Amino acid sequence: MRTEDTIHFCPPGRLIIGQGSRSQLPSLVEHLGYRRGVFVTDRFFAGSTPWVTEYLAAASALGIKTVVFDGGEPDPSTVLCDRATQEIRALLDGRTPDHVIALGGGSNIDLAKALCVTLPGGRPVRDFVDGLNASEKPLPLIALPTTAGTGSEATPGAILLDPGNATKVAVMDNALRPQIALIDPELTYTCPPSVTADAGIDALTHAIESYLTLDSAVFDRNGHPDPGYSGRSSLTMMFAREAISLCARFLERAYENGRDTEARSGMCYASIYAALSYGSAGLNAIHGIAYAVAGMTHRSHGTTNAVMLPYVLEALVPHRPAEIVEIANIFGITGKNTDETGCELCVFLRDLIANLGIPTTLEELGIEEDSLELLTRDGLAVTRLAKSFPVPDVALEYSRIVRNAFHGQLGKVPTDAIKKSVDHI
Ligand SMILES: NC(=O)c1ccc[n+]([C@@H]2O[C@H](COP(=O)([O-])OP(=O)(O)OC[C@H]3O[C@@H](n4cnc5c(N)ncnc54)[C@H](O)[C@@H]3O)[C@@H](O)[C@H]2O)c1
Structure with missing residues (x-):
């Protein structure tokens, strides 16, 4: 409530x-x-x-x-x-x-x-x-x-x-x-599997990212009388929860069998409900970094979002623990404690993305390791998204996330190592 x-x-x-x-x-x-x-x-x-x-x-x-x-x-x-x-x-x-x-x-x-x-x-x-x-x-x-x-x-x-x-x-x-x-x-119904996968993971990303974004009560609207995006609320979260449930049930089914009309319909509802959430709540780091990845690789919107999803989610486990457990439960994941549940959810989503035929690391997308600082900088430059990432040190987390996503590492990188690279940005 x-x-x-x-x-x-x-x-x-x-x-x-x-x-x-x-x-x-x-x-x-x-x-x-x-x-x-x-x-x-x-x-x-x-x-x-x-x-x-x-x-x-x-x-x-x-x-x-x-x-x-x-x-x-x-x-x-x-x-x-x-x-x-x-x-x-x-x-x-x-x-x-x-x-x-x-x-x-x-x-x-x-x-x-x-x-x-x-x-x-x-x-x-x-x-x-x-x-x-x-x-x-x-x-x-x-x-x-x-x-x-x-x-x-x-x-x-x-x-x-x-x-x-x-x-x-x-x-x-x-x-x-x-x-x-x-x-x-x-x-x-005529969407080929790769388009179904790309679009479907985009809908799931919209739902999860907006479910965990900055609260409407603290969202900076920059004095705008009619802001497009204004943070999450019980209203947007209701739509996001429904969208996540629909994706959990229908995303892989729609990908595996394009003639499964129930799954096709289910994903249409997932997509619009996710949009009714993020279309007012807004998005943050997944899209912010994915835009920079797309700028470097010219890969599709869904693919670049998908690559970032597990790594950004992991960074949010300490800051959105209750919501992460809720999302995990929707996917049938129940760990011993929040950290374990959050970790299992991230690994589960990365496996789901791989099952949809989408790469799961920045290296697989062809990004060079020496571009990671530039990538972090380009992601942070999308300030309308970076400012809504609900962590205390956005630059530090972006840097950690980009490194983890490059190496395919779900697990903590020592903060000191990241701090050194953030100093260059
Ligand atoms: N404005 C927004 O709020 C918003 C949000 C998310 C993404 N986007 C943008 O949307 C674009 C990605 O859109 P998308 O994922 O829907 O893919 P898309 O529109 O780029 O389509 C990809 C390909 O699939 C084909 N296709 C689409 N529907 C088909 C169907 N029913 N049957 C057969 N082929 C079909 C298209 O002809 C195209 O060749 C990106 O440019 C992204 O930036 C915008």
Whole structure:
């Protein structure tokens, strides 16, 4: 029971979940009065599934005109966004759309989110990385995720690669949360195992990381009247707990048998519940260091998160003992005491990640040992995440975590050795 929470909870405008629910979309769009849309997706969905043409035909029959951009790519960049902005504006021929639809994984949804900001004026997306002015109203977004998942359909951010930065940049504002998040588990049935694994471990990471993050009562909102992220509360933790339970039951099943529709649905619920947690509570060291790892290795978002998960969790055992035991119990782990339970949980999760075909050390990802200090520094530079890591000495712990993750070491490295390397940072 928690009575000290100070809650600023921001969900998407509407949340629609159900098998086949995509068929409701055209009449809902019409009902909301939208008449001119942009549909953002990639060539796989446009060419190898009936979903785009089905929507276009049904929407057109209702008098809704839609322009399609099918040039989405994994991990979209600021460069792709700016090119898409110009291409779509040319197709629109001076007319302003009244909604944007995203079909795809987190990559297509993030590209569409950024386009909601850039399409009205045609400005480069980098102009919006520091935040939106009150006058810069993004277009309303309708997100249909096809992976389970990033949860981008419920969050305030578009995450983009940027050639000028070591880590990804974010365009962030609560106005960017989709007006409609429509989650149809059938859209995930075609995910190959590697995408299922990557996205699924991302959902589990969101749930665990936000469950253990800084409390809302002490979260630094920097005076922002409408913060995107504001720390964990009983409300976010309720969603996180449910998401962890669903992942415990369905993640490996969905990976091992993509035709297991119960597991596919279970992971869709896990993904959105995890997003309802982290989308207001926020994240910390796993994502902070993973962004730096992705900057060095160009490996996928899910993979870089997965590598960091057990090592960051281990660092939190002394600071979040009760919650770590709760998570362990969800996975059926009950040790003799907190330390043993925490240690077993970290090893269990590392084994789970290996079973999903994902590397479990930074060395396996191709990171060189002499890059570890730079990696630590780049991770710490993502200050919005580092400041939410609930440990007394964030730099020291980041350094320890990075070293442990490189060597695949779950167990303490002497603090003196770490202190020496932190002095260089
Ligand atoms: N904005 C946020 O809040 C947020 C949160 C987490 C991650 N992200 C971003 O999301 C991206 C990762 O997204 P992702 O893990 O969903 O993968 P993705 O969108 O990058 O997709 C990976 C590949 O899988 C394919 N794919 C997706 N769904 C499929 C399906 N149903 N059937 C067959 N193929 C399918 C895509 O076409 C693509 O080639 C990263 O860029 C990350 O930064 C954003």
